[in-house]
Amino acid sequence: MKHTEIKNPERELFLFRRRLAVAAVLVLGALLGLMARFVYLQVVRHEEFRTLAESNRISVVPVVPNRGIITDRHGTVLANNYSAYTIEITPSKVKNIESTLDDLAAVIEITPRDRKRFKKLSEESKNFESLPIRTRLTDEEVARFAANRFRFPGVDIKARLFRQYPYGEVASHVLGYIGRVNDKDLERIARAEQTANYKGTDYIGKVGIELSYEHELHGQTGVEEVEIDAGGRAVRTLSRTPPTSGNNLRLSLDIKLQKYAEDLFGARRGALVAIEPGTGDILAFVSKPGYDPNLFVEGIDTQNWEALNNSADKPLLNRPMRGAYPPGSTFKPFMALWALEHNRRTPAQGISDPGYFTLGNHTWRDDKKGGHGWVDMYTSIVHSCDTYYYKLGSESDIDDIHAFLKLFSFGQTTGIDIEGELAGVLPSREWKRNRFKRDPKWQPGDSVSAAIGQGYNTFTPLQMATAMATLANDGVAYQPHLVKAIENIRSGEVRKVAPQASHQVPVKEAHVQVVKRALIGVNAEGTGARAFAGAGYLSGGKTGTAQVVAMKEGPYDASKVEERFRDHAWFIAYAPADKPRIALAVLVENAGFGAQHAAPVARQVFDYYLLGKVTAVPPPTPPREARHD
Numbered sequence: 001m002k003h004t005e006i007k008n009p010e011r012e013l014f015l016f017r018r019r020l021a022v023a024a025v026l027v028l029g030a031l032l033g034l035m036a037r038f039v040y041l042q043v044v045r046h047e048e049f050r051t052l053a054e055s056n057r058i059s060v061v062p063v064v065p066n067r068g069i070i071t072d073r074h075g076t077v078l079a080n081n082y083s084a085y086t087i088e089i090t091p092s093k094v095k096n097i098e099s100t101l102d103d104l105a106a107v108i109e110i111t112p113r114d115r116k117r118f119k120k121l122s123e124e125s126k127n128f129e130s131l132p133i134r135t136r137l138t139d140e141e142v143a144r145f146a147a148n149r150f151r152f153p154g155v156d157i158k159a160r161l162f163r164q165y166p167y168g169e170v171a172s173h174v175l176g177y178i179g180r181v182n183d184k185d186l187e188r189i190a191r192a193e194q195t196a197n198y199k200g201t202d203y204i205g206k207v208g209i210e211l212s213y214e215h216e217l218h219g220q221t222g223v224e225e226v227e228i229d230a231g232g233r234a235v236r237t238l239s240r241t242p243p244t245s246g247n248n249l250r251l252s253l254d255i256k257l258q259k260y261a262e263d264l265f266g267a268r269r270g271a272l273v274a275i276e277p278g279t280g281d282i283l284a285f286v287s288k289p290g291y292d293p294n295l296f297v298e299g300i301d302t303q304n305w306e307a308l309n310n311s312a313d314k315p316l317l318n319r320p321m322r323g324a325y326p327p328g329s330t331f332k333p334f335m336a337l338w339a340l341e342h343n344r345r346t347p348a349q350g351i352s353d354p355g356y357f358t359l360g361n362h363t364w365r366d367d368k369k370g371g372h373g374w375v376d377m378y379t380s381i382v383h384s385c386d387t388y389y390y391k392l393g394s395e396s397d398i399d400d401i402h403a404f405l406k407l408f409s410f411g412q413t414t415g416i417d418i419e420g421e422l423a424g425v426l427p428s429r430e431w432k433r434n435r436f437k438r439d440p441k442w443q444p445g446d447s448v449s450a451a452i453g454q455g456y457n458t459f460t461p462l463q464m465a466t467a468m469a470t471l472a473n474d475g476v477a478y479q480p481h482l483v484k485a486i487e488n489i490r491s492g493e494v495r496k497v498a499p500q501a502s503h504q505v506p507v508k509e510a511h512v513q514v515v516k517r518a519l520i521g522v523n524a525e526g527t528g529a530r531a532f533a534g535a536g537y538l539s540g541g542k543t544g545t546a547q548v549v550a551m552k553e554g555p556y557d558a559s560k561v562e563e564r565f566r567d568h569a570w571f572i573a574y575a576p577a578d579k580p581r582i583a584l585a586v587l588v589e590n591a592g593f594g595a596q597h598a599a600p601v602a603r604q605v606f607d608y609y610l611l612g613k614v615t616a617v618p619p620p621t622p623p624r625e626a627r628h629d
Contacts, residue, residue, distance in 0.1 A: 062200030065219030066161060068246030070175060070209060072255040073281075073484055079175055079210070081161045085137040087145060088130040091122060093154030100152065101133070107148050108141045110134060117301045121180065130156065135298050163203070163297045169290040170259050173318045174251070174418070174482060176208020177293035197221050206296070207318075209249065209482060212418045216486055219246035248487040252281035260608050261286050264601050269589040270569075271319035273465035273480075274605060277580045279499040280469075280478030282416075283609070284584075287319040312564075320465075321421045324458040325587060328544030328594065329384045329629050330570045331453030333515050334467065336377055338404045339392055340511040347514045350376035350388075357390035362445055364390050367629060381518035382526035384543065384629040386452050393451025398442055401450070402428040407477070407505045408467040410459055415479045415502070424463055427456035454547055464572055464585035472540070472574035472583045474512050475505035516540055520577050527629045528571070531599035537610055541573030541602065543594035543629040566590040571598035575606045582609055595629055 070079035087108065094100050101118075104110060114134055121131045137145075137157070145157060163178050181189075181204050189198050192215075198204075199221055205211040222243030261272050265288040272286035289311075295304050308315055317323060339345035355371030357364045366372070366386045372379065380388035406412050411426025425431065427450060433440040449455030462480065470477040479502045486495045519540030523532040527543040546568040569591040574583035584602055591597035607615040 061224045063222035063224055063240070063243045064161075064200050064202075065221060065243035066245040067163065067178075067203075068217040068219065068489065069248045070217075071248065071250050072253045072258075073251060074254065075250070076255050077166060078171060078251070078253075078255060079163060079165055082164055083159060083161055084135060085142050085157055086132045086135040086160050087137060087155065087157050088132050089118070090130045090154045090156075097122075100155065104133070104152060104155065107144050108134060108137065113301050113303070116303075117299050120302060121299050130158070132298065135160075135162065160202075165293045167255065167259070168292045168294065170262055171253060171255065171285065172208075172290040172293050173287040173320070174208055174253060174285045175293060176210040176418075177206055177296040178203045178210050179206045179296050180204075180299055203297075207420070208418055209251070213249055213483065216249065217246040220244035245489045248489055249483050250485040250487065251482050252276070252279075252283065252484040253285065253482065254283050254609070257605070257609055258284045258286065260614075261601070261605050262288060262290070264604055265588070268591060268597075269313055269319075270591070271323060271461040271587045272584060272601065272605070273320045273461050274582055274584040274609070275465050275469040275480055277469040277473040277574065277583045278478070280480045281484060281499075282480050282482050283582060284605070285320055285482065287317070287323075289313050289315040291315045318420065319587070320461045321416060321418070322460070323587075324422055324424045324460055325568055325570075326455075326457055326546040326548075327453040327459050327464060328546035328568070328570050329386075329453055330464060330542050330544035330572045330585075330594075331451075331457065332384065332389055333381055333471065333519060333542055334405055334408060334410070335389055335392060335401070335451055336381060336518070337471070337507060337511060337515050338401055339377075339396075340514060341404065341507055342400060344392065344395065345377060347377045350374055350379070351391055353385055353387040355387065357387050357394075357448070359390075359394055359444060359448060364448055377514065378518045378521060381515070381542065382521040384527050389451040390448050393447040393449070394444060396447055396451065398447050398450065399428050399430075402426055402431075407503065408470050409463045409477070410457075410467060412463075414462055414466045416462060417481045417483055421462070422460055424459040425456055426459075432456070453544065461585045461587045464570070464587075465583060468572040468574055468585060469580075469583035470505060471512070471515065472580040474509065475507045477502050477505060516577070519574075523573070527595045528573075528599045531595065531603045535603065535607070537575055537606070538577040539573055539575035539606060540577050541571060541599065543599055544570030544572070545592065545594045545629050546570055548590065564590055567592055569594045569597035571595075571602045573599075573602045573606070575610060582606065593629060 067081055069077060069081070071077050087104075089097070089100065091097060101110060101115060110133060118131060118133045142157060165172070165175060165177070180202055181198070185204050189195055197218070197220060201218070201221065205214040205217065210217065220243060222241045224240045225238040257274070261274070261284045265272075265286065268288065270286075270288050272284060273282065274284040275282055291308055336345070340347070353366060353371035353373060353375045355366045355369055357366075364386070367384070371387060372383055372385045375383075375385045375388050379385060402411070406426055411424050413421045413423050427446070429442045432442050432446070446455055450457055466477070466480055469480075479500045481497060483497055485497060487493070488495075519542060520538060522528045522543065523535075523539050523541045528541045532539060532541070548565050548567060567590070569588040571586045571594050572584070574580040584605060586598040586601045588597045588601070604615050607613055
């Protein structure tokens with residue numbers, strides 16, 4: 001039987017209306033949600049999205065400041081800047097570096113040295129940093145690349161400032177150099193809370209004045225707001241906060257004196273430090289051999305780096321403040337002053353010198369065979385009698401010597417205003433206990449050797465010059481410094497570095513004069529007389545010949561000793577004697593006698609600085625067996 005379905009119109013209408021209502025509610029809810037979201041985005045977060053939109057349209061570009069200029073005391077430029085075009089590659093934007101370099105070499109010259117330097121920089125830098133492949137492009141090279149720019153994605157031409165050192169190797173260990181910022185530099189910048197100020201900066205001071213005065217030389221980074229299009233290309237500059245150039249530095253160096261002093265060394269290794277006793281101004285700071293800081297500006301190539309780093313002459317060693325040497329007989333005037341202050345000797349008190357000194361079963365020999373005869377304090381300094389100081393050392397307490405002589409900067413850092421100074425060694429009982437665990441006891445023989453500037457004594461030429469300047473200044477010690485004034489390039493204000501008397505060594509004037517008279521006698525009738533014959537001024541000085549290695553018994557013959565094991569030549573001096581304007585220390589490595597090789601250098605420097613003349617000084621010819629002076 002067939003059933004017929006009977007529809008219920010009212011029920012279907014009810015269901016339809018209900019579905020329609022639900023749909024309407026859903027549509028209305030969606031519209032309300034969209035409106036709420038629109039209000040939230042357009043009203044509540046309006047400023048936030050406006051800022052984001054602006055940041056997509058505007059790029060903030062750091063503007064690196066000009067680095068400060070460095071001059072000598074007379075205004076001669078020692079480090080400056082010049083502008084040049086450089087072609088740079090961003091590795092992350094280049095698919096094949098080698099292929100790109102090959103193609104680029106067809107447009108502009110790229111040497112094997114350029115490639116090596118670029119490879120070294122790539123290894124040290126981040127992948128997204130732009131790195132120079134060629135610097136100082138000519139106008140013709142710039143034009144050629146510009147015409148082919150479309151072929152080289154990730155390669156750009158930039159105008160940059162480059163550091164230049166006009167005098168090359170001269171004063172290189174004072175000035176130092178700049179180099180590309182590395183991870184170690186970034187850590188140092190972060191510790192100083194200067195990260196924002198170094199945005200966009202590629203180069204930073206590495207050593208010397210460039211490092212120690214980085215905070216003055218760098219300046220303040222500026223910013224540019226640049227409008228960019230969808231392709232990331234600059235359209236126009238919206239605003240610019242100019243950078244503030246770094247401050248200029250005026251050094252205490254006299255660059256003419258510096259160059260002259262360096263030339264006097266020729267091919268010899270050594271150091272010279274000249275100081276103005278009454279101010280602490282360093283007039284000359286010589287380390288030979290030196291290096292050309294211009295090599296480091298763009299990133300030194302492997303060949304030059306290996307030549308400098310592996311050289312037996314150690315041109316990268318800052319000898320005046322990092323070379324520690326036994327002082328030899330230049331130590332004797334300070335031992336004499338200690339003896340006077342501690343009532344161990346009087347000026348007239350003397351000894352009969354047989355040419356040797358024996359303590360226990362060991363004998364120390366004097367430099368003069370047969371001895372000097374009767375020797376008082378004056379003679380002990382003028383003719384550099386070892387036996388006098390052997391005996392004095394045997395009767396001395398090393399801790400008393402240490403406490404007194406450290407006031408002259410022996411075994412202490414002087415506080416010079418460049419980083420990396422070594423303290424050297426002024427021995428004491430405590431020092432030996434800490435240094436030698438197997439044989440920590442201070443022996444009487446240690447004092448004997450220490451009294452003539454040998455044994456454990458090792459000092460830097462800077463310390464020797466500072467000690468001589470302090471003695472010349474009657475015990476008033478000034479902290480040696482290289483920067484004399486700092487000039488704000490924007491305001492023109494000049495901040496002078498005021499001389500700082502660090503302390504007064506507690507010495508009696510009468511005792512100082514006894515030692516000074518003997519130092520004058522050295523250059524008038526003693527071991528320095530030949531070098532200072534005919535000088536137009538009175539000066540005080542002391543020769544020294546420092547033993548490098550212990551030799552067997554018997555006369556010393558330099559010709560039978562390997563060159564690098566021969567004695568070092570020392571000379572310390574000041575002039576004029578009545579009102580000292582300059583004090584210095586000269587060290588010539590492995591040269592032999594101080595009177596023969598170091599004193600003439602000092603004489604020529606004095607003549608040049610005090611009289612403005614160049615003097616040829618005949619060296620003395622000491623006896624072959626002489627050892628210490």
